[in-house]
Structure formats: structure tokens, C-alpha cells
Amino acid sequence: MTEYALPAENLAEAGTSLVLFAVPGTLSRVGWLGPCPPGLDPADLRRTLGEHTSAASVHHTSGRALPVLPAAADHWPGQPGLRGFRLASDRSIGRDWSPAFVQTDALVDARRIELLAEDPASGLALRTEFESMPGGAIRVRHTLTNQAAGQYLLQGLDVMLPVPDRVAELLDLTGRWGRERAPQRHPIRDGIWLREARTGRPGPESATLLSAGTAGFGFTSGEVWGVHLAWSGNGRYFVQRLDSGQTVLGAGELLLPGELSLAEGESYATPWVFFVASADGLDGLAEQLHGYLRSLPAHPRGPRPVVCNVWEAVYFDHELDRLRTLADQAAAIGVERFVLDDGWFGGRRHDRAGLGDWTVSDQVWPDGLGPLIEHVRAAGMSFGLWFEPEMVNPDSELYRAHPDWVLAVPDRPALTMRNQLVLDLGRPAVRQRLFGQLDALLTEYPIDFVKWDHNRPLIDGGSAARDGAAGVHAQTLGFYELLDRLRAAHPDVEWESCASGGARIDLAVLERAQRVWTSDMTDALARQQIQRWTGQLVPPEYLGAHISAPVNHQTGRQFSLDFRAGTAFFGDLGVEWDISQASAGERARLADWIALYKRHRPLLHGGRTFRLDTGSDACWIHGVRSADRSEAVLAYVQLDEAVPEPVPFRIPGLDPSRRYLATELAPPERAVHPSLPDYRWAGEGLLVSGAVLAGVGLPPPQRWPASALLVHLQAR
Secondary structure, three states: OOEEEEOOOOOOOOOOEEEEEOOOOOOOEEEEEEOOOOOOOHHHHHHHHHHHHHHOOOOOOOOOOEEOOOOHHHOOOOOOOEEEEEEEEOOEEEEOOOOOOEEEEEEEEOOEEEEEEEEOOOOEEEEEEEEEOOOOOEEEEEEEEEOOOOEEEEEEEOEEEEEOOOOOEEEEEEOOOOOOOEEEEEEOOOEEEEEEEOOOOOOOOOOOOEEEEOOOOOOOOOOEEEEEEOOOOOEEEEEEEOOOOOEEEEEEEOOOOOOEEEOOOOEEEOOOEEEEEEOOHHHHHHHHHHHHHHHOOOOOOOOOOOEEEOHHHHOOOOOHHHHHHHHHHHHHOOOOEEEEOOOOEOOOOOOOOOOOOOOEOOOOOOOOOHHHHHHHHHOOOEEEEEEOOOEEOOOOHHHHHOHHHEOOOOOOOOOOEOOEEEEOOOOHHHHHHHHHHHHHHHHHOOOOEEEEOOOOOOOOOEOHHHOOOEOHHHHHHHHHHHHHHHHHHOOOOEEEEOEOOEOOOOHHHHOOOOEEEOOOOOOHHHHHHHHHHHOOOOOHHHEEEEEEOOEOOOOOOEOOHHHHHHHHOOOEEEEEOOHHHOOHHHHHHHHHHHHHHHHHHHHHOOOEEEEEOOOOOOEEEEEEEOOOOOEEEEEEEEOOOOOOOOOOEOOOOOOOOOEEEEEEOOOOOOOOOOOOOOOOOOOOOEEEEHHHHHHOOEOOOOOOOOEEEEEEEEEO
16 A cells, blocks of 8 residues: 655654555545654554555545545545535536545655546546645645536535544634634534634634644643644634544635636635644644744744834824834834834824825825934834725725725625725735835835734625625735735835734734734733733744733723733733833833843744643743753743632743753842742742753742743753
8 A cells, every 4th residue: 555654754753744545546545643652663653554544444434544635425424625516507507516536646755745636527636735844734735626617616625634533622712802812622522613714814713723632631731633724814614523433623715605616727726724733732733833934934034123113102193293202212212113003194084084095194294204214213213104905995085986996795885894895905906006005105215114904804795896706715815916016026024914903813924924913902911811822823923012001091901011011021022102101210111121022032032932731820831942941931920819829830841951040030120019928039049950840840939910920041
């Protein structure tokens, strides 16, 4: 029996492994997806899997070796990977809905497998690609081609792979605006657990990474399998368990009715679907995904500049002298990038007008943006600018000239949200108009950074260019094409993906961006959870994390500067605060935090993220350690009062044979409440072995709620 494996050089290497077996007369079977079991010879694994596959009938589901595209023709009783049918004529609707593919060829190298298959009876061809990626993840996609006359109406094409029957629990993410990526967990039962995104983007409620694991899996323990859809439009995630115990994990683009029809010779390629597996819990999955992102050409190079975004400082009130003052104060505390947000263009004096008119307002900026940019750059900072290219206000010159350029169902009023409509980026003329205006601004001014926003869900998105048919698929491809064209024209510009905060964070966007705005929520307590779980997919250097005002403008809650700074410390640090209203002491303290962050930035943005299972909702422990395990920075975060006692301050993953000096990481002269007991090792630190740190931990500190103790560990 022919066998294919990824990675071919060493199946047992760190990361996710895949073994396929060719079965004559049908598609190849997936024999294994997961980490190589510890201590097992890869050759033994392959031999055993081959016996399982050859013993199982290819026409029965009792075998655990799943076809690469499960279908009814394989006696697969679950959800099929391909859903569609042929529109051959008015009297022939619904044929070719159950193809039986036969593999015709296989192209294999050390990191890639490409399988080719056909079903002449249905007139369809299939190409399935598997790639082992830097970091350890495996990504998969299908390409379907219509080879016969008549339209083939594609309803869905998903990628799904089997996971072992021993998976017992499922963890995915949900949320809303300002509370992105909240975890939810439950047992896996027979049937399908399906998560769909129908807002034209992943959305704040997106599953993001659907993970299935052994009972009780955590951040550092248990076997876990995860799936992520690298797609910025509508999508679906699912886990399916048959009554036989066969379990599959999958994802794919969610196609709206009639959205995709293939004429003879046309093809559709699914988005890449990433699979990760680890015997070391959720942190093992995160390490593989972070490794992939850090391998990309678009990955941010060099230190991430400390940002000052002026939105929460000035909102739409753009006044040159005030902004110059803010820029001077930002530079004085160590800020390296100054970003002008919404309100600089067209008739944009409020959120009801101007979107779509990307020219500098001569009312607010009679001399253009030059005077502000020159001032910012003279202060030693780079300059960034906010755009929302995919949206338009009805009160705009663009909409008055081209009302047909928006996505809407014909013959009824377009649905507005946030006083906005969505431009149809599936139209080449729309993309050309936007490229022309944005390219002109990026050419005229020395703009180093663009914050690309997307504030309105895409609901009821019909395209007049498609006679009213759904246009989300074409819209998503149009977004990629426009951004890619701008990136090619302006290779030195860095890009931030923002969508009502963190509503469009996926690997396809991150292949193009250097930063994401993690959430519009800048409340430090809320940000602890948002950053914790966004970090399951995205490494810290991408996660825009800003220090906001003492009284947060979204929640009204008030937190200390040290807690706000300690929260933002573990991301791409910035300031979202009218610092002209801060006291001199606050600005000095803020400058100290920024200087401290800069000293540790290489480790924070290049190390391995880890999180500890504390068993308490009142206290979290997380951090970053270096690849050689010589250094770590971590936080002991007290979210609420400790009942009954503080959580043990254990620190996993260091070298058990080495000794580490643990010292507090904070600006000098930290403020401690006089009645709060201090911890014994606060002064010169505590020298302790990696084995003791992992098994026993540091003496737990007494902390007030909404506080964070940062610790630096250095091998001696």
C-alpha cells in the first residue's frame, strides 16, 4: 500500500504529523493526524496505521481511515465534504450531487502532498493539497473543477480530517463587540457542533480556533487538535461525531445561496484550512501557529514601535495646535509612532458623513496634512493614518455619484448600519477608485502606517453587478486584491487590520498585515481575557494593546496606571489617552513603563507564549520565555479577590537543571498599599531552580484585585 507522510523527513519532529494511504479505486485515506506519540518509532506508527487501513473496508465507516473528501459514495453517513449539483437544463436540475472520485496521481515532496482525482461520470475533478508549514501546522485545501457542460452550483466544499475517538471535550471562542474571543467549552456528543459566521467577516463572535481534546485538557496538559480557517469572509467550523465514534474536525467557506456557480472549465479553491495537534495542551497549538506567522514575509521586522493613537484623545475634533501638543508630549514619553484616526477627510465631522471621499478635508486641514506630519517626524516619530476603505456613507460624494456601487438586495432600500453601507469590492471600478485615492495619499505624504478599519457587518449583501446575487465571496477576494495592490505599490507602509476592533483576525489577513487592533475595548480588566484568547492564534507582537485613560471611556471603570500598563505590556504597546490631561507624575510613570517595555521588547515579541492553568478565575499567570529557556517575563494577574488564598505562582517550561534569579519587573518607586502584605522576594530577588519553579513556584504574592505583578527570570 502506498503511503504519504508529512513531514516526510521525520514524522516525529515537533509539530503536527499526517499519514495518508492510497487505496486503489477511490481517494486516499487519512490514517493519522496528530503529534507522533512520545517514544514511538515512526516506522511502527506507519506500519500499524497501514494494517488498520488495509483491514478496513473502503465501503464502510467502521475503519477510522477517512477519505480526504468524505462523500456518500464512500458510504459516509455524515455531512459530506462536497455539496452541490449540476444545472444541466431546465429539466435536468440536481444531477452529479454524489460524485465518486478516483485518485489519478500524487505529487509528493518532503513538505507537500498534492493528490489529483476525477469522477468522469459527474464531470468533476478534485485537487487536494497538504502542506507542512514552518512552526509545525499542516494546512489543507481542495480545488474543484467542473469538466462537463452545464453549470455546477456549488453549495459548499469543506476540509475535514479525522481525530482520535478519545477526544472528549470541545473548546471554541465566541463574543461580541468589546468582548471578542470569550472561551466556551463543553463535551463532544454525537452529531454536529457547527459555528457559522454570516457577517462578511469572521466577526467578534468567531470560533477563531476550534479545539478538541482529551478530557480536562488545558494550556499545558492534554492532547489537543485544532482547526483554523484562513479566510476573511463568511465561514463555518464544525466537529462531527458519528454514532460509531468516528470524529472529524473541519472548516470551510460559508457560501450563500447561488453565490458560486462553476461553468465548464471553471474552478473553485477553498481557503487554506490549518490543522494543529499537540500533546502539550493549548500552548502547544499556539506555538505552532505563532511559528507560522513569524515565518511569513509580511511578519513585522524589527522592534514594534510604541504607538500613540489619538482617537480617544480628540475623536473628531481635529485641531492642528492641539495635535502638535499631543505629539510633543507623546514623543517626550518615548512614543515612536503617532496615528491620526477618523475625521481628517471629506465631510467627516461626525460618523454620519464622508466615508468614501478619501481626500483631505480643506475645511479642517486647509494646508493639508503636511504641517502635522512634518511636526510628528521632526519629533522623531513615524506617522500613521486611519482609513475605512470598504465603507461609504449615504451622505458622501461617492454615494451620490454611484449609488449602485453598494452591496444590497435590489428593489428594496439598502440596509444601513452605523450610518454606513458597504462598497461592492467585487466590482473592478470600485477597487480602482479606492486604489487611486489611497495611492495618491500614500504617495503625497510620508505615511508609514495605515490603520485599515471595517466597522459594519456585511448583512444582506447582494451585488447589482451579479444581478442581485450574493456578493460576499467576491467582496472578500476584492478586499485581498485591493490591499495586495496597495502593499505592492507602497512596500514600506505597515498595515493594521481593524474591524469594529478585533472582528477580522484570521491567518489570511495576517499574511498581509503587521498588526491587528485586538479590540475597541481598552478597559484593562476586559483586555486581560481578550488578549489571553486572541493569543491562542496570534503572537504578542501583532496584538495592538494600548494604555487608556484612568477612567475607561467604554466601561467607566477606573484602574491604576500600573495595572493598565502591565496589561498592555504583553502586546504591541501603545497609548490611547489624552495625555495632555495627565499629571506630570502620570506622564513620568508612563515614560518609565514605556522604557521598561522597550528593554524587554525583543523577548516579548520573539519568545514562546505560555499560560498556566491556575484553577482560579480570580488569578491568571502568563508570560513569554526565550527559545533557549534562559529568560522569561511573566505576569501574576489578580483579577478579583483571592479566595481563600493566593494561587501558587508556578512557572512551567524552564530548564529544570538551571537556577534563575526572579525579580520584580516594574518602574522604580512602585506604589504599594500600606496595608497590603509584601512578598518576601521583592527586593533583591530570589534564586531558584527551574525544577522548583515548575513544581512548587515562587511564594505567591498578596495582591489587590485588578493588579498585575510582573516578574523577570534570568538564568544564572
